[in-house]
Structures are given as C-alpha cells and as structure tokens.
Amino acid sequence: MQRFTELMRNLSSANRAESARASIIAYLDVAPEEDATWAVYLLTQFHGPRWLSMAQLRAWVAAETGLPDWLIAACHRSIRDECAALSLMLPEPAASQCLGLRQIMEERVLPLSDLPVDGQESLIRQTWRELPAEQRHWFNRWLTRRWRKPRHQSTLIACLAERWDVSEAALASRLLQPWTPQQRSLTSLMQECQGDQAMPGLMRPMPFQEVLLWPEAEPLELLGDCADWLCLEHWHGPRMQLIRLRDHVVGWTEQGAWLIDLPDEIQRPAKKLPEGSILLGTMTAWNRDQSLPVDPARMRVEPAFDVQADMKPKPRSRQARTSSWVYMVHDLLALEQQDLCDQPLATRRALLDQCLGSIGETAGLRHSRIVPLREWREAEAYLEQARGSGLAALRLLSLPAASLPTPAGTRDWLLRLPALRFRGVLMQAHAVNGSNRGKIERLSLGVWQNAQLVPAAHVAPDLPAEDLSMIAQFVRENTVERFGPVCVLKPQLVFEFACDAVVPSRRHKAGFQLLRPRLVRYCVDAEPNSAHHVAQLTEQMIPVNAAKETPLRPRVERGLFDEM
Amino acid sequence: MPLLTWTERGLYCPRGDFYIDPIKKVAQAVITHAHSDHARRGSKSYLCSRAGAGLLRHRLGQEISLQTLPYGESLKVGEVALSLYPAGHVLGSSQVRIEHRGEVWVVSSDYKRQTDPTCAAFEPLRCHTFITESTFGLPVYRWPDPSHVLEEIHRWWSANRNQGLTSVLQVYSLGKAQRLLAQLNPSHGPIAVHPNIMALLPAYRAEGVAFPPLISLADADVIRVRGQGMVLAPPGIKSGILDSLKPLAFGSASGWMHGAADQRGQPMGFVLSDHADWPGLLQTVHETGAESIGVMHGFVATLVRYLTEQGVHAWPVVARAG
Numbered sequence: 001m002q003r004f005t006e007l008m009r010n011l012s013s014a015n016r017a018e019s020a021r022a023s024i025i026a027y028l029d030v031a032p033e034e035d036a037t038w039a040v041y042l043l044t045q046f047h048g049p050r051w052l053s054m055a056q057l058r059a060w061v062a063a064e065t066g067l068p069d070w071l072i073a074a075c076h077r078s079i080r081d082e083c084a085a086l087s088l089m090l091p092e093p094a095a096s097q098c099l100g101l102r103q104i105m106e107e108r109v110l111p112l113s114d115l116p117v118d119g120q121e122s123l124i125r126q127t128w129r130e131l132p133a134e135q136r137h138w139f140n141r142w143l144t145r146r147w148r149k150p151r152h153q154s155t156l157i158a159c160l161a162e163r164w165d166v167s168e169a170a171l172a173s174r175l176l177q178p179w180t181p182q183q184r185s186l187t188s189l190m191q192e193c194q195g196d197q198a199m200p201g202l203m204r205p206m207p208f209q210e211v212l213l214w215p216e217a218e219p220l221e222l223l224g225d226c227a228d229w230l231c232l233e234h235w236h237g238p239r240m241q242l243i244r245l246r247d248h249v250v251g252w253t254e255q256g257a258w259l260i261d262l263p264d265e266i267q268r269p270a271k272k273l274p275e276g277s278i279l280l281g282t283m284t285a286w287n288r289d290q291s292l293p294v295d296p297a298r299m300r301v302e303p304a305f306d307v308q309a310d311m312k313p314k315p316r317s318r319q320a321r322t323s324s325w326v327y328m329v330h331d332l333l334a335l336e337q338q339d340l341c342d343q344p345l346a347t348r349r350a351l352l353d354q355c356l357g358s359i360g361e362t363a364g365l366r367h368s369r370i371v372p373l374r375e376w377r378e379a380e381a382y383l384e385q386a387r388g389s390g391l392a393a394l395r396l397l398s399l400p401a402a403s404l405p406t407p408a409g410t411r412d413w414l415l416r417l418p419a420l421r422f423r424g425v426l427m428q429a430h431a432v433n434g435s436n437r438g439k440i441e442r443l444s445l446g447v448w449q450n451a452q453l454v455p456a457a458h459v460a461p462d463l464p465a466e467d468l469s470m471i472a473q474f475v476r477e478n479t480v481e482r483f484g485p486v487c488v489l490k491p492q493l494v495f496e497f498a499c500d501a502v503v504p505s506r507r508h509k510a511g512f513q514l515l516r517p518r519l520v521r522y523c524v525d526a527e528p529n530s531a532h533h534v535a536q537l538t539e540q541m542i543p544v545n546a547a548k549e550t551p552l553r554p555r556v557e558r559g560l561f562d563e564m
Numbered sequence: 565m566p567l568l569t570w571t572e573r574g575l576y577c578p579r580g581d582f583y584i585d586p587i588k589k590v591a592q593a594v595i596t597h598a599h600s601d602h603a604r605r606g607s608k609s610y611l612c613s614r615a616g617a618g619l620l621r622h623r624l625g626q627e628i629s630l631q632t633l634p635y636g637e638s639l640k641v642g643e644v645a646l647s648l649y650p651a652g653h654v655l656g657s658s659q660v661r662i663e664h665r666g667e668v669w670v671v672s673s674d675y676k677r678q679t680d681p682t683c684a685a686f687e688p689l690r691c692h693t694f695i696t697e698s699t700f701g702l703p704v705y706r707w708p709d710p711s712h713v714l715e716e717i718h719r720w721w722s723a724n725r726n727q728g729l730t731s732v733l734q735v736y737s738l739g740k741a742q743r744l745l746a747q748l749n750p751s752h753g754p755i756a757v758h759p760n761i762m763a764l765l766p767a768y769r770a771e772g773v774a775f776p777p778l779i780s781l782a783d784a785d786v787i788r789v790r791g792q793g794m795v796l797a798p799p800g801i802k803s804g805i806l807d808s809l810k811p812l813a814f815g816s817a818s819g820w821m822h823g824a825a826d827q828r829g830q831p832m833g834f835v836l837s838d839h840a841d842w843p844g845l846l847q848t849v850h851e852t853g854a855e856s857i858g859v860m861h862g863f864v865a866t867l868v869r870y871l872t873e874q875g876v877h878a879w880p881v882v883a884r885a886g
Contacts, residue, residue, distance in 0.1 A: 013831060015813075016811070079704055088706065133706075
C-alpha cells in the first residue's frame with residue numbers, strides 16, 4: 001500500500017507524461033503482482049459503491065479520536081477535502097503494519113458489504129489504527145465512493161503494453177471489458193491480450209470527424225449548390241460510435257467515455273450487426289415518437305461498477321421507465337473489421353442501409369432521417385418547424401467527400417436551431433476553489449415572476465476580460481450572503497443569454513430547464529426591470545411530459561482513453 | 565494591570581514601555597525573529613537575540629539602533645525583567661519572558677518543537693501566562709518526522725535526476741531554505757539557490773551554520789545544475805531565472821502541504837513546517853504550566869475554544885484589544 005500511495009502522489013504531481021511513465025514503471029518493478037493487479041484495476045476501472053456515508057465516517061473518527069464534532073467540522077473547513085481531513089485527524093500508528101494493496105482491498109474494503117454496521121465500524125477503525133495518514137486517505141476515499149482515478153490512464157496502458165510486449169490496442173480493448181482482480185491476475189490478463197493479438201483486424205474506435213457549427217449570421221448559399229450536400233436530422237444527445245466487437249457491443253462517446261453497459265433496446269439489435277462493425281450516430285432519449293432534449297454535456301451517466309459479483313444493477317426509476325434510448329445512426333465507419341473511412345459517403349450510406357435492413361426494423365437502432373432539400377431556405381424552415389420535436393440540428397455532409405481522414409477543410413457542418421434569446425438578472429456567482437480560488441466559475445441568471453427573481457439559467461462566464469473583471473469587482477462589492485463558494489448578489493446587472501430550447505421541469509423552481517444555456521453579452525445600460533418574465537420563457541417551452549425528463553443511466557467508463 | 569496588553573500598535577508591555585513585534589512604528593521594539601510579519605521598519609530602537617542580529621540588520625538595514633541580548637540573560641526594562649529564550653523557529657528566534665514581582669509572562673511568538681540544525685531548540689518555560697501562536701492550531705496538522713521528509717526529498721531529487729529533470733523546491737527564503745540547505749546531501753548533485761536566499765546565508769554562516777557548496781541562480785555556471793541538480797527558490801518563481809534549467813520538476817516544502825495528497829497538477833508536496841503542530845501546541849501549553857493561555861496568529865478561535873473545553877483558561881489576544 002505504501003508503494004501505491006507513492007505512485008498516487010507521483011501521478012498527481014506529474015506534469016509530463018515522462019514523469020508519470022517513470023513512476024508507473026518504478027511501481028511495476030517493485031510491486032508484488034497481486035498488488036499491481038489491484039493497482040491497474042483501481043487506476044482504470046474501479047468506482048466502487050458507497051459503503052459508508054461521510055456522516056458515519058465522521059462519527060467513527062470522533063469516537064476514535066475523542067475530538068468534538070465542532071472541531072472535526074473546523075478541520076473540514078480548513079482542509080476542504082473531507083476524506084483527507086478525517087484521515088489527518090486520526091493518530092499515526094505506533095508501527096505501520098505494511099498492509100498490501102490486495103490485502104486492504106480484499107480483506108478490509110470488499111468484506112464491508114457483508115458486515116453489519118458494528119462489524120463495519122470495528123473493521124474500519126482497526127484498519128485506521130494500522131495505516132499511516134496518506135494511506136488512510138485513499139482507504140477513506142474507497143469507502144465513501146470519492147475515489148477519483150488520476151490522469152495518465154493512456155500512459156499506464158502504454159507502460160503495461162511495453163512491459164508485456166502486447167499491443168496497446170489489444171490491452172485497451174481488454175481493459176474495456178469488465179474484469180476484476182479476483183477473477184484475473186495481471187499476468188493472465190496480459191496473456192489474454194497476447195492471444196487477442198493473433199485475432200485479425202482488432203477493432204478500436206475511430207477518431208471523430210470534426211463538425212463545425214454553421215455561423216448563424218452567414219447565409220447557407222455560401223456552401224454552394226444544396227444538391228451536393230446530404231442533410232440529416234441531428235438529435236439531442238451524445239455523439240457516439242457503436243462498436244460491435246467479439247460478443248459484445250460498446251459505445252465510445254465524443255467526450256471520451258466508454259459506455260459498457262448499453263441499454264437493452266440498443267444492445268439487442270446491435271448484436272445482430274456483423275462482427276467488427278462501427279456505426280456513427282447519436283444516442284438520444286425517446287418517448288412516443290419524439291426525441292427528448294438531452295444535453296450531452298449534462299447527461300447523467302452512472303459510473304461503471306463491477307468489483308463485486310453480487311452487485312445488483314440499480315432498478316430503473318419510475319421516470320426512467322417511461323422513456324427509452326434510441327441510437328440514431330448517421331454513418332457506417334467499419335464493416336466486418338474493414339475500415340470504410342476511405343470510401344465515399346454514398347457507398348457507406350448504401351452499406352449502412354443494407355446493414356440495418358438485415359437486422360429489421362428495431363425501436364432502439366434507427367436510421368437518422370435524410371431531409372430532402374431543394375433549396376437552402378427549406379433547411380431553416382424545417383428547423384423552425386421542428387423545434388418542438390426535440391430535433392437539435394441538421395447535419396450537412398458533403399456528398400462526394402469521404403468521411404475520414406478529415407480533409408484539410410472540414411466538410412461537415414451542423415446547422416443548429418436558431419437560438420432563443422432572453423435577458424436575465426445576475427443573481428448568484430459561483431467562485432472556484434483550489435488553485436484558481438477567487439475566479440468566477442458560473443453565473444446564475446434569474447427572470448421575473450410576481451416581482452421576484454427566479455433562477456433560470458446557470459451559465460459559464462464566457463465574456464471578454466474587461467467584463468469579467470467588472471463582474472469580479474461587482475461580486476466583491478455587492479455580495480449580500482455567502483453559501484460556501486456561492487455568492488448571492490444584489491440584483492443589478494443584466495445579461496443576455498441564449499439557449500436551444502426551453503424544457504418543462506418539475507425539479508426547477510421556474511418550472512422549466514434551459515437546454516445548452518450560454519451567455520451572450522452584458523447589457524451595459526439595461527435596468528433589472530428589463531429582464532424577461534417566466535411567462536415569456538414558458539411560451540417557448542417544448543411540450544414534453546415532465547415524467548420523461550430523466551434519461552436512462554447507462555454505465556460509463558470515463559477517461560480510460562483520455563489521451564487517445 | 566496585566567503585564568501585556570494588545571494595542572493598535574501591537575502587543576504592549578506598559579510596565580516596561582516596549583512592544584513585542586509591533587505592527588506600527590514605536591519607540592522600543594522587541595523583535596522575536598526576522599520574518600517580515602514580525603520585524604517591521606521604522607521603530608526608534610530594537611532589541612533582539614544575539615543570534616538573530618545579523619538577519620535583523622539584513623532585513624531592516626545596517627543603520628537601525630539595535631541592542632542584542634544573549635539567550636537566558638536578563639535585562640531590566642522599566643519595571644520588568646526581560647529575557648529571551650530560543651523558540652526553534654528560525655535562526656535567532658526568541659520567546660520573550662517578562663517578569664514583574666514574581667509574575668511571569670511568556671510570549672512564544674512563532675515556534676516549533678522539531679529539531680533544526682540552523683537554530684537553537686525550543687525551550688519550554690514555566691510561567692503564569694503563556695501567549696502562544698496557533699498557525700497550525702487544528703488536529704489535522706500533525707507533522708511527520710522531518711528525517712523521513714528529508715529522505716522523501718532526496719528520493720524525489722534522485723528520481724528527477726534519473727529523468728533528466730532539474731528539481732525546483734519552492735520554500736520560504738528565510739528559515740525553511742536554510743534548514744533544508746544545511747541538510748541536503750550534495751552527493752546527489754549540485755545545489756543552486758535563488759539570490760534572495762543566497763543573500764541571507766552570511767548571517768547564518770556568522771552563527772556557525774555550515775552549508776554544502778552552493779551556486780547562485782544569478783551565476784553563469786548555474787547551467788551545471790540543469791537536469792541533475794536541486795534548486796531552492798521562493799514560492800511563485802516558475803520561469804524567468806529558471807528558464808535555462810528546463811525541463812523542471814516542481815516541489816514545495818511547507819506545513820500547508822498537509823492534506824494535499826491528491827491535488828492534481830500541484831507541485832510535489834513535502835510536509836515540513838517551522839511552526840508547532842497540534843500535538844506540539846498542546847504539549848507546550850501543558851509544559852509551561854501556565855494558568856492562563858493567550859492565543860494569537862492562525863486558528864485562534866478554535867484553539868481557544870478547545871482549551872476552554874479542556875478546562876484551561878484561554879483567551880484570544882487580539883479580541884482583548886480595547
């Protein structure tokens with residue numbers, strides 16, 4: 001465990017891939033295999049359940065140290081990281097027991113799920129007495145599901161691949177699949193990878209082609225003849241490649257997350273696709289022939305967990321049961337392990353039609369519809385008409401061009417719905433903690449309802465530097481109340497903000513949620529009274545049943561291939 | 565009348581008519597040590613320990629009116645007997661002991677209980693009233709053994725050298741830098757220091773503190789340090805003078821590195837402080853046997869409340885002002 005702690009410390013402070021690489025190699029050189037297996041698992045897969053609440057942990061630290069609650073709270077305020085604070089409060093062990101990483105995970109962490117609360121307390125307090133503070137810190141994180149994987153996963157994969165002489169692709173593919181250190185040792189995992197290398201055409205995700213937003217002010221006629229363009233519907237949701245590999249189907253999102261456990265409605269038909277296919281499309285929530293407006297940046301995804309065999313999948317919530325996921329396919333990037341990226345788009349579309357035709361009409365895997373255009377203004381009219389349907393944009397693909405590799409000038413454009421623009425009053429500013437402490441991270445804008453401001457949009461302060469410094473000064477001088485990093489401000493400044501859609505929501509005070517809200521400008525001379533009213537925003541609301549808001553929660557592995 | 569009272573100019577002894585570490589210009593200032601938040605310019609006359617005189621003159625100027633007092637010797641100032649004792653914080657740092665008709669007050673100022681080869685070790689003094697600092701007055705602050713920290717620093721240095729990186733350790737210029745320099749092993753590689761740190765070394769050498777061979781960052785041959793050496797620089801210096809030594813690996817040695825185990829992208833942290841930690845503060849309060857404890861600097865309210873709940877008469881020094 002001491003070695004793992006040192007590795008974590010080195011990885012946290014490593015500002016270059018070479019430093020991270022040296023730390024990983026040094027760790028693998030000295031760590032016993034059983035510990036190294038757990039380390040690889042922790043650094044790539046582990047999320048773990050929440051075995052304990054922080055309140056429980058605080059209570060047990062109080063019992064262990066005899067410190068009063070107010071002093072424990074004061075320590076938390078000072079250190080900010082509660083897991084670290086609780087670890088540091090405990091006295092150092094007289095003599096460290098040198099517990100191994102495997103020993104801690106298999107004998108101190110995993111057994112907790114089978115123990116009653118008294119047993120958990122006794123085991124945890126016993127472990128605290130045996131570990132030094134830095135090791136207690138990681139132990140506490142595992143217990144309370146506050147474990148954050150460090151960066152440099154790709155460096156780890158590169159180091160492992162070099163050490164065992166396996167290809168990075170094979171190793172990445174193996175690590176992608178669920179595995180646990182109890183089932184496989186690092187050596188057996190690597191042997192499986194070496195076996196994988198013998199398989200022809202091992203699949204990896206393809207790079208995503210860059211898509212540019214068409215500037216709202218520019219006329220579409222600049223693109224030339226509309227007959228040279230294919231116009232596809234583009235739905236709200238994360239852009240994702242659907243990979244049919246061996247006996248399973250996985251998703252690779254544009255944000256760099258692996259979706260291992262895809263919803264059944266997508267997984268079932270996708271398994272009928274030919275082996276080694278890669279589809280490109282958008283994963284969207286769907287209800288009664290209508291796409292729900294899911295903002296990919298805000299989509300809630302539950303982290304993967306597979307450390308314990310007896311872990312049961314979380315039952316779907318009532319709200320989630322009312323909607324389903326649909327994968328809207330745009331393109332076919334590979335078929336039967338053959339890269340199609342150098343083929344013309346028309347050929348790929350024909351093969352895609354053939355592919356989807358062979359598996360029959362399914363609810364979860366759908367062809368993204370082609371919008372026939374005779375002239376460009378029809379595109380704008382189509383978008384305006386489709387605002388209520390949950391359509392996010394139209395995607396324009398140059399017909400003669402190949403999709404990949406990306407040509408020098410991009411040929412894909414996204415024609416978004418014209419933004420809805422409103423004015424709101426600055427209500428709250430969220431300051432940043434940590435090294436950028438004091439900077440404004442987020443602004444909350446409110447609109448009027450019965451002479452009171454109601455929060456309507458939470459936006460990043462994407463403004464010119466002079467406006468930002470003005471806001472920072474305003475925050476310093478006009479904060480009326482503070483809640484941690486949140487400063488409640490006097491309602492004086494007015495901003496214009498934009499969004500793609502207004503969606504009904506029961507969880508928001510205003511009764512709606514804005515899709516992709518963003519700041520447009522600071523309205524210098526505007527009075528707070530000139531801000532919009534809730535009623536004006538609700539007029540623009542997409543009529544969606546509130547019960548459909550929460551999308552399903554697929555398991556996701558984030559950051560495994562961050563640097564790919 | 566209390567022997568010490570808080571005024572707008574700082575901690576004042578009415579019976580001796582002097583201030584301890586005044587925050588404004590005064591006629592007579594007793595300076596506990598040469599850090600800038602304790603030693604300020606502009607007072608008419610200064611008194612400090614003999615060991616701290618060099619540093620104080622360096623900080624405040626050679627022309628100041630300065631009287632020195634060896635540790636343990638007593639000086640009659642007004643109606644009180646004043647004596648200075650080692651605080652173990654930096655070279656020449658002192659506790660101020662004031663005695664009047666059998667009543668003894670001690671002002672610890674900044675102090676630490678760990679060993680430091682560059683200054684005399686802290687001596688607990690029996691007194692009636694003890695005024696303590698509380699910079700790290702929370703139970704989360706418990707310092708590791710400094711010898712282990714030093715080993716960690718050397719390991720980090722070696723690892724960086726193996727990767728061809730220059731190690732840059734960010735430390736306070738006065739105190740921490742010299743404490744580390746006196747203990748760094750030059751066999752690991754050449755050691756360079758920032759000119760601000762270099763300028764303080766003669767005062768230490770004059771008091772018999774030995775340092776390994778050092779190169780100033782302003783010297784032309786500092787290039788020898790590149791890729792293998794250790795550089796000690798004040799916090800905040802990340803480029804400019806260091807550019808010729810790139811690639812760099814940054815580290816930081818401070819008590820505030822405690823609890824920074826997984827702060828991503830931050831320099832490598834080494835927990836090394838020149839202040840007393842929580843157990844050190846409580847141990848000192850106990851060893852002085854004081855009936856009354858004044859608390860200043862840092863987590864004042866927390867330490868006062870904790871001591872009060874433990875049955876000790878404790879009070880915040882500044883809150884008593886006026």
